[in-house]
Amino acid sequence: MGRSLLFSANISLKSSCHSPSCSLPSYNRSYQCVPFSFEGNSHNGFPRIPSIHAKPARNLSTTKAVLSELPYQSRYPKIGASSTGPIPLNQLIQVVETAAKTGAEVVMEAVNKPRNITYKGLTDLVTDTDQMSEAAILEVVNKNFGDHLILGEEGGVIGDSHSDYLWCIDPLDGTTNFAHGYPSFAVSVGVLFRGRPAAAAVVEFVGGPMAWNTRTFSATAGGGAFCNGQRIHASQTDTVERSLLVTGFGYEHDDAWSTNIELFKEFTDVSRGVRRLGAAAVDMCHVALGIVEAYWEYRLKPWDMAAGVLMVEEAGGTVTCMDGNKFCVFDRSVLVSNGVLHSKLLERIAPPTEKLISKGFDFSPWFKPENYHTDF
Structure with a gap:
């Protein structure tokens, strides 16, 4: 089997793109923003990544009744960029x-x-x-x-x-x-x-x-x-019982980890199985490829998700947070699916996620660089 990666590109592009100071997402949430803080001084010779601290006010404004009246493609907001600015x-x-x-x-x-x-x-x-x-x-x-x-x-x-x-x-x-x-x-x-x-x-x-x-x-x-x-497309499987699902677990064995252990058990009982592969980007690409129906996880970082979520959406799937709110890559939970199953999955995933929020578990955006402008 071939072992080399072939590509030929000699690109020299420059761009000057500056925007006003950043604004936090405003989708169904309100935030009390405080300055960034650095977690320690350095890591492997580099400055620590700043973390953002905010207090979210959650409101699941979309009811199941309203969702049931919409085609699945229209129920959840798109997360992809509408423009790439001056760069083609x-x-x-x-x-x-x-x-x-x-x-x-x-x-x-x-x-x-x-x-x-x-x-x-x-x-x-x-x-x-x-x-x-x-x-x-x-x-x-x-x-x-x-x-x-x-x-x-x-x-x-x-x-x-x-x-x-x-x-x-x-x-x-x-x-x-x-x-x-x-x-x-x-x-x-x-x-x-x-x-x-x-x-x-x-x-x-x-x-x-x-x-x-x-x-x-x-x-x-x-x-x-x-x-x-x-070109690839997400699957069209429309029942949980016929679905193969994927999840992941972080290194911190906290309340979110325990909650997901229970979700793992629940979905294992009602689906064709739940896999844990250990690589979020791969998991989401498998949803986009149509070989699994959905993937979810708590406490991922932007670098874990930025590529994979776009892959799923462009393959016809759906991306939200695990409580059903609109997703951004600075969020601490993600649910991606083939789209057809999304509401059915949220019926089981959203309630325990809301319970975590009610207990004070921090789901505010994190790892958002200071002054980075977001167009939400």
Whole structure:
């Protein structure tokens, strides 16, 4: 099987995109904003990513009665960007794909070699491959859009915080799987325009030790989703009983983790099964590909979601928070589905999520760079 990632692009694009100071999402929520705070001083030689602290006022304003009267495509707001500003979409996606494939070449070079593993937490791994992949991706982005803002899992916030463009980079999504030589893992690159996903690419590693290969997912807002250049679509399965579902669990064993354990049990009992693969970008691409019907998880980060959510929406699926509210990539929960099943899934997922909120669990936006402007 082929082991190389082929691409040819010599792109030199520049953009000067500056907007007024950021505004937080206003969809069915109100916020009391306070200044950002940094969690510690540094991480791997980079400044810590600032966290935003806000107190949400939730209101599920859409009733089941109203939802039942609407076609599923119209029940939930779109999350993709309506514009890409002064940069043409085809040029933007070309750089996104090149960046993701460049990072994936670094991962492919290391995939059958011994790992140099360190820890960000008790069980939260990071390898030198994560860091080298991110450095390779940053080189591509900076060469073409040196004035854009970047949010990387390893490097934090880099660039002009007043840019309309924010690149969300996960240089190795599923590091634990990679460290063990176990699929699934991927390189994920998504770019936002004024806070909304505009273009995305995910390079998924498939196969296994001594047989690794890749497939590349890509999507643009309004332009559809593709796998290896072929248009893809979410499934049309319309019952939970006939669905294969996917979820994920974070490293913190808190109330959200316990709540999702119960959801895992419940859906395992009523569906064809629930999988836990350990790579959010891959999970969402599988929903877009139509091989699973839905994926949900609490406490993901923007770099986990920015590419995958656009892939799902452009494949005909639906994206919301787990309580049914409109989604943005700075939210702390996500539910993506084929669209047909979304309301049925929310009937089971929204109530325990609302219970977490009522208990004071923080679902306010986080990891939103200071001064980054969002067009919500």
